[in-house]
Amino acid sequence: MLYKYQLKTPTENLYPITSQVREAIQKSGIQSGIAVVYCPHTTAGITINENADPDVVTDMLLGLEKAFPDRAEFLHCEGNSSAHLKASSVGSSVTILIEEGKPVLGIWQGIYFCEFDPPRSRSFYVKVLAGEL
Numbered sequence: 001m002l003y004k005y006q007l008k009t010p011t012e013n014l015y016p017i018t019s020q021v022r023e024a025i026q027k028s029g030i031q032s033g034i035a036v037v038y039c040p041h042t043t044a045g046i047t048i049n050e051n052a053d054p055d056v057v058t059d060m061l062l063g064l065e066k067a068f069p070d071r072a073e074f075l076h077c078e079g080n081s082s083a084h085l086k087a088s089s090v091g092s093s094v095t096i097l098i099e100e101g102k103p104v105l106g107i108w109q110g111i112y113f114c115e116f117d118p119p120r121s122r123s124f125y126v127k128v129l130a131g132e133l
Contacts, residue, residue, distance in 0.1 A: 009115035043117035045090030051110025083116035
């Protein structure tokens with residue numbers, strides 16, 4: 001089963017989407033399997049990271065900016081080459097195990113939509129597949 005979600009991303013940020021993933025799993029009725037969360041954009045991504053301390057998100061954004069700053073030498077005419085680099089480093093999807101109808105996540109883990117070229121209207125997909133773990 002495939003579920004599509006929309007979100008507005010006014011700023012460069014990591015937006016929590018764990019609740020939407022839980023919702024897709026619950027709607028699917030699947031008790032055991034996997035969920036693939038996928039971003040169809042080249043300047044955004046999906047990641048799993050700590051959700052208890054908001055400073056982690058801030059630190060991730062600072063680290064990515066330091067690793068991939070805007071550079072005058074970039075040739076891409078839209079001026080968002082650093083966003084493409086950040087998105088490629090984060091990745092466009094994550095796979096989450098499902099057991100007892102719930103995502104298998106660590107106590108501090110959350111799922112995030114990573115926006116690197118705001119503001120945008122974005123979408124992401126959750127594909128839920130049955131299968132014994």
